[in-house]
Amino acid sequence: MDATEADDRLDRAFMALADPVRRRIVARLSRGPATVTELAEPFDITTQGVSKHIQVLESAGLVTRSRVAQRRPVHLDAAALETLTEWIDRYRLIAEQRFRRLDALLTTAADGDAAAASDPEQRSS
Amino acid sequence: MDATEADDRLDRAFMALADPVRRRIVARLSRGPATVTELAEPFDITTQGVSKHIQVLESAGLVTRSRVAQRRPVHLDAAALETLTEWIDRYRLIAEQRFRRLDALLTTAADGDAAAASDPEQRSS
């Protein structure tokens, strides 16, 4: 997978979740597949509007569609959700580790030099 | 916290991460605070452009800004990232559990009735 391709995938996936309608669709699909009309029912928008939302989710790789007669059931792809949490957690954990190291540094430094804790704006460089 | 307020926060947070420039900014900030000019350096856009990206991240609650003389160091908020993974993981785990239950159901049903595995399009309702 190309680097820009992976970037593009992340772009679309995060963008897809940046909408309350699509998040409610994802929440609904976590409990099982559903058709477009079923998904549109709780909302005040047309089925065409919901269909476009599903296209957004599909192009982001978050859902897939199968075929049963004239219905097109939508399925949630749990693995795609996992790649998002992996991206976030990577940097979240780095930040938390850094914070713990900084905290420990300030704590030990405070024993001999109280002024060291006055400026917490340290660069990592 | 109001329900629509939390929705709005999620909107902005996911939207903020739906841009490769902002994700690189987040990645950089995971290693420590940085100023706007430092953050703008790796990109081909103006510092004003980067400043707008940081405003987006700030309004999403993902970063905060402090003040050191005329510099405004930007800090990553790891806790805000965690709320995003919590939202995703909630529905991801529901979907995975459902999938495991369905898989177990089909496996046991296949012992007595092989036709039960022919249509995987089950609704949860």
Next chain:
DNA sequence: TATGTTAACAACCATCTAGTTGATAAAGCG
């Protein structure tokens, strides 16, 4: 005070998005 640095603000523009209406396709049913 004058000068340079850092960063925000304002206005503007091109593009994209979310929703609509209208028409069309595909499948099942009378």
Next chain:
DNA sequence: CGCTTTATCAACTAGATGGTTGTTAACATA
């Protein structure tokens, strides 16, 4: 064959986004 259901495609509008340039504010330093 007609009719209904389900869902997509096409075209359009209002509003948001990402970028720019130009200007201004805040601060340090000479």
